[in-house]
Amino acid sequence: MRLAFMGSPDFAVPALRAIHGAGHDIAAVYCQPARPAGRGHAVRRCPVHVVADELELTVRTPPRLRKDPEAQAAFAALGLDVAVVAAYGLILPQAMLDAPRRGCLNIHGSLLPRWRGAAPIQAAVLAGDGETGITIMQMDAGLDTGPMLLWQGVPIGPETTTAGLHDTLADLGAKLILQALDSPPAPVAQPEDGATYAPKLSRDDSPIDWTAPAAVIDRRIRAFDPWPGTSTVLNGNPFKILAARPAEGTGAPGTVIDDRLTVACGEGAIRLTRVQLPGRAALDTDAFLRGHPVPPGTVLGQ
Structure with missing residues (x-):
């Protein structure tokens, strides 16, 4: 043909x-x-x-x-x-x-x-x-x-x-x-x-709204892998979230609630499992935290 x-x-x-x-x-x-x-x-x-x-x-x-x-x-x-x-x-x-x-x-x-x-x-x-x-x-x-x-x-x-x-x-x-x-x-x-x-996506869709339920944020991270990706702000710096999973816990939305980078959401919490800083290699969270401690109480998105 x-x-x-x-x-x-x-x-x-x-x-x-x-x-x-x-x-x-x-x-x-x-x-x-x-x-x-x-x-x-x-x-x-x-x-x-x-x-x-x-x-x-x-x-x-x-x-x-x-x-x-x-x-x-x-x-x-x-x-x-x-x-x-x-x-x-x-x-x-x-x-x-x-x-x-x-x-x-x-x-x-x-x-x-x-x-x-x-x-x-x-x-x-x-x-x-x-x-x-x-x-x-x-x-x-x-x-x-x-x-x-x-x-x-x-x-x-x-x-x-x-x-x-x-x-x-x-x-x-x-x-x-x-x-x-x-x-x-x-x-x-x-x-x-x-x-x-399903409208066209852009990088403007990347930032996470931590007031959303954990289940919604989890789907967003999985849906936007690999593009446009999902991101937040950590200590004033852009911070890519490459993988995560729902977890137990509560707190003010966007607040880190343990030493494993579990973040409170509007409902429930989500544990970040693979992350990346600008210009740096992507890392599993355990490896990232060894070089970049993120103590409980840190608020993401600010």
């Missing part, structure tokens, strides 16, 4: 590799342009671009599509049977949705219609959902509103992080998109009720 693959981050890589390995004719790979990244601001290709180059595939990186008739015409000229989209990062105009013979299929990281939008994996963990999954969707002009072709659930446990769930869903998406390409199922309209939206 002749297709275009459209994706940018790590989430899309297993699908690209699976499609290539299955022998489909990948006419072009579309992804976000290379951008400065890291401390040195060196220009870096996105993960899909790196893999596409490795596989010797044609790569296109238009900075925009909706107001670029030349990019739209170039896409149409590929003569595609289908396009596969996975976390691409650009909205496809109607002309591009209509160009492939079978339209455009999206690999979405939730069980639609729950968690449409930009950050469905984080949203599911943050909300305390017991299950999420992958939906293969026929794209339309709406925001993740198109009919569903395939879907499969994945459980979310009390220790599930976005980092681990991301990899599980990326692999599942690769498996399901091959099924959708090889044996196209009949589309099923999404339910009219139950839709929720």
Whole structure:
């Protein structure tokens, strides 16, 4: 089958590799342009671009599509049977949705219609959902509103992080998109009720509100691992919280209540188990406390 693959981050890589390995004719790979990244601001290709180059595939990186008739015409000229989209990062105009013979299929990281939008994996963990999954969707002009072709659930446990769930869903998406390409199922309209939206995250979402219940803070830490991360302030310095677990104890919200870096929350408490200061290595809490004692009574977030 002749297709275009459209994706940018790590989430899309297993699908690209699976499609290539299955022998489909990948006419072009579309992804976000290379951008400065890291401390040195060196220009870096996105993960899909790196893999596409490795596989010797044609790569296109238009900075925009909706107001670029030349990019739209170039896409149409590929003569595609289908396009596969996975976390691409650009909205496809109607002309591009209509160009492939079978339209455009999206690999979405939730069980639609729950968690449409930009950050469905984080949203599911943050909300305390017991299950999420992958939906293969026929794209339309709406925001993740198109009919569903395939879907499969994945459980979310009390220790599930976005980092681990991301990899599980990326692999599942690769498996399901091959099924959708090889044996196209009949589309099923999404339910009219139950839709929720997962907005794009930013670093502004990182700070912890210690007045929230411990269970909510625990989910937030797991949901925002690895990005945008969670943070607070310790003795006037930014302080990253990489891992934690609910614990026994009470006290004023944000107050350290023992010598193991257990922090009181609005309800209950949470023990920080892996932390990081700016410019320093991430450390398990026991190792961190040996070099940076944090006595009971210390208030975080100030």
